[in-house]
Amino acid sequence: MAITFYDLCGRDERLRFSPYCWRVLMTLAHKGMPYTTVPWRFLEKDALAFANYDKVPVLTDGDMVVTDSFEIMRYLDDAYPDKPVLGDCVSYQRAHFFKLYIERSVTPALFRIVVLDLLDAIHPGDRDYFRETREARFGMRLEEVHNPEEGRSQLKQRLAPVRDQLRTSSFLDGEAPSGADYLLFGSMMWAYVVSLEPLVETNDPVDEWFKQMLNVHNSVAGKAITIRDL
Amino acid sequence: MAITFYDLCGRDERLRFSPYCWRVLMTLAHKGMPYTTVPWRFLEKDALAFANYDKVPVLTDGDMVVTDSFEIMRYLDDAYPDKPVLGDCVSYQRAHFFKLYIERSVTPALFRIVVLDLLDAIHPGDRDYFRETREARFGMRLEEVHNPEEGRSQLKQRLAPVRDQLRTSSFLDGEAPSGADYLLFGSMMWAYVVSLEPLVETNDPVDEWFKQMLNVHNSVAGKAITIRDL
Numbered sequence: 001m002a003i004t005f006y007d008l009c010g011r012d013e014r015l016r017f018s019p020y021c022w023r024v025l026m027t028l029a030h031k032g033m034p035y036t037t038v039p040w041r042f043l044e045k046d047a048l049a050f051a052n053y054d055k056v057p058v059l060t061d062g063d064m065v066v067t068d069s070f071e072i073m074r075y076l077d078d079a080y081p082d083k084p085v086l087g088d089c090v091s092y093q094r095a096h097f098f099k100l101y102i103e104r105s106v107t108p109a110l111f112r113i114v115v116l117d118l119l120d121a122i123h124p125g126d127r128d129y130f131r132e133t134r135e136a137r138f139g140m141r142l143e144e145v146h147n148p149e150e151g152r153s154q155l156k157q158r159l160a161p162v163r164d165q166l167r168t169s170s171f172l173d174g175e176a177p178s179g180a181d182y183l184l185f186g187s188m189m190w191a192y193v194v195s196l197e198p199l200v201e202t203n204d205p206v207d208e209w210f211k212q213m214l215n216v217h218n219s220v221a222g223k224a225i226t227i228r229d230l
Numbered sequence: 231m232a233i234t235f236y237d238l239c240g241r242d243e244r245l246r247f248s249p250y251c252w253r254v255l256m257t258l259a260h261k262g263m264p265y266t267t268v269p270w271r272f273l274e275k276d277a278l279a280f281a282n283y284d285k286v287p288v289l290t291d292g293d294m295v296v297t298d299s300f301e302i303m304r305y306l307d308d309a310y311p312d313k314p315v316l317g318d319c320v321s322y323q324r325a326h327f328f329k330l331y332i333e334r335s336v337t338p339a340l341f342r343i344v345v346l347d348l349l350d351a352i353h354p355g356d357r358d359y360f361r362e363t364r365e366a367r368f369g370m371r372l373e374e375v376h377n378p379e380e381g382r383s384q385l386k387q388r389l390a391p392v393r394d395q396l397r398t399s400s401f402l403d404g405e406a407p408s409g410a411d412y413l414l415f416g417s418m419m420w421a422y423v424v425s426l427e428p429l430v431e432t433n434d435p436v437d438e439w440f441k442q443m444l445n446v447h448n449s450v451a452g453k454a455i456t457i458r459d460l
Contacts, residue, residue: 090317090403093395094324094410097402100391101331161330165323172327173320180324 002036003028005059005072006048009039010121010194014225017121017193019107020069021057022186022221027073027085029217030182042126069186070099073179085179095179098172102183105158110191110199112151115142117195121227148197155199159206166205170212177216185213185221193226232266233258235289235302236278239269240351240424244455247351247423249337250299251287252416252451257303257315259447260412272356299416300329303409315409325409328402332413335388340421340429342381345372347425351457378427385429389436396435400442407446415443415451423456 007025008018016022016037028035040047040056051058053067059075060066066075074092077084086095111118115134119142122130131142138145162184165172172180188210191199200206214222237255238248246252246267258265270277270286281288283297289305290296296305304322307314316325341348345364349372352360361372368375392414395402402410418440421429430436444452 087320089321090408090410091319091321091324093399093402093404094321094328096398097391097395097410098324098327100394104390104394160334161327164330164334165327168326169323172323174323178320180320180327 003033003059003061004036004038006040006056007037008056009041009123011123012225012230013039015121015193015227015230016224017118017190018056019186019190020055022189023069023182024057024059024072025220026177026182026185026217027076027179029220030085030178031076031080031083032217033076033080041123042129070096073182085182087179095183098180099183102187106155106184107187109151109154109158110187112145112154113148113197113199114151114191114195115146117197117227118190121194152197152199156201156204159200159204163205166209171209177213181209181213185210188213189221189224193224195227233263233289233291234266234268236270236286237267238286239271239353241353242455242460243269245351245423245457245460246454247348247420248286249416249420250285252419253299253412254287254289254302255450256407256412256415256447257306257409259450260315260408261306261310261313263306263310271353272359300326303412315412317409325413328410329413332417336385336414337417339381339384339388340417342375342384343378343427343429344421344425345376347427347457348420351424382427382429386431386434389430389434393435396439401439407443411439411443415440418443419451419454423454425457 005021005024007016007021009016016039038047045054048054048056048058051065051067055067057069057072058065058067059072061075061079064075064079066072073086077086077088086092119127119130134145135141162172169175171177172184188199191197192210200210235251235254237246237251239246246269268277275284278284278286278288281295281297285297287299287302288295288297289302291305291309294305294309296302303316307316307318316322349357349360364375365371392402399405401407402414418429421427422440430440
C-alpha cells in the first residue's frame with residue numbers, strides 16, 4: 001500500500017522543517033519504506049478535513065489515516081514491525097518519556113533561538129496565523145520570546161543527559177539510531193533547516209551526533225533543502 | 231547464593247537514605263530476592279577495600295563483587311533475568327538516559343531542598359567529611375546550596391516530563407513499576423527519609439506515584455525508618 005504524508009512547507013515549497021514531520025520522515029527512512037509527501041501550509045485546514053485534524057503530520061496508508069507524529073511512529077511499528085523505532089512495553093514507555101522530555105525541555109529552548117528565523121522561513125500568508133497562535137501560547141510577543149543567547153544557554157544545560165549518553169554510545173539508542181534519536185533529531189533539524197544560528201558548540205558530542213544523523217539512511221536529512229540553499 | 235549489600239546508614243544505624251542504595255534495594259525487591267544489608271558509614275573505607283571501591287552500594291553475590299548502583303542493576307538483570315529492571319538493547323539505552331536525566335536534573339534540585347537535613351541525618355563523625363567533599367564539588371558552602379524554595383521550584387519544572395508521563399500510566403515504566411521508577415524513586419526516597427520538607431504538591435501526580443511506590447513489593451520502602459520515627 002502507498003504511504004502518503006502531509007508535511008509542513010515554508011515560503012519555498014521545498015523547505016520542510018516541522019520537528020514532528022521529521023520524526024515521521026526518519027521513521028520511514030529507518031524502515032526503508034517508500035512514501036510520498038504532500039506539501040502543506042498552516043492555513044490549509046480544509047486539506048486535512050478528511051482526517052478530522054488540523055495539523056501535520058497526517059499519514060495515510062491505503063485506507064488508514066493516522067494523525068500525531070508519535071501515534072504515527074507507533075502505527076508504523078505496529079503495521080510494519082520489522083525494524084521498530086519505539087518498541088513495546090518498557091521500551092515504548094521510555095521512548096514516550098523521552099518524547100515528553102524533548103517537548104518540555106529541549107524544544108522550548110530551541111524556540112528561543114530560532115523563533116524569528118522560523119517566522120521568516122514560513123510562507124508570508126501563514127505569518128499572521130503563526131504569530132497569533134504562538135503569542136497566545138506563550139503569552140508574549142515573538143520578539144520577547146526571541147533570545148538566542150539565553151536559548152543556547154538553556155539548551156546546553158538541558159542537553160546535559162543527552163551529552164553524557166553520547167559519551168558512551170554513538171547514538172542515543174545504541175550503536176545505531178532508533179526512536180529516541182529521531183525524537184531529538186526532529187527538533188534539532190527544525191532549527192537547522194530554518195536558521196544560521198549555531199545551536200551547540202562544535203566540540204559538543206551533540207554536534208558530532210547531529211552530523212552523523214544527517215548522514216544516516218542515505219543522507220535523507222543531509223540532502224534536505226535548508227535556508228542556506230535558497 | 232547469598233546476596234549482601236553495603237548500605238549507607240545515618241546517625242541511627244536504621245536510617246538508610248542513599249539514593250543509590252535505594253535503587254538496589256528496590257531492584258532486589260522487584261525480583262523477590264533475599265538479601266542481607268551491612269550498614270556502612272562514609273569513613274569506613276577499609277570495609278570496602280575488598281571491592282577496590284570507596285562508596286556504596288557494593289553488592290556481593292557469593293564470590294561476585296559488584297560496585298556502582300547502575301552496574302549492580304545491570305548485573306542483577308544479567309544474573310537473574312526473570313524480572314528485568316533495565317532490560318537490554320534500546321530498553322537498556324533508554325533506562326541509561328533516564329538515569330542521567332535523574333542525576334543531572336532531579337537530584338541537584340532535591341539536594342538544594344534537603345542538604346541541611348541530610349547533614350543532620352548522617353552520623354556526627356561523618357559530617358566534616360560530608361561537608362568537605364560536597365563543598366568541594368559545588369564550590370560553595372552547604373548553607374549557600376541550601377535553598378528549599380528555589381529547589382522546589384526547580385524540581386517542579388524539571389519533573390514536567392515525569393508528571394506528563396504519569397498522566398498516561400500508573401508508573402513510569404507502565405502499569406507496574408520497573409527500572410525507571412526505581413531510578414527516580416531512589417532520589418525521592420533519599421529526600422523523604424531525611425527531611426520534613428514537602429517535595430512536591432499534594433495534587434501533583436508525582437505525589438500519588440510516590441505513595442504508590444512506598445506500597446509496592448510488600449511496602450519495603452514504606453516500612454523504612456525515617457527521620458519522623460526517631
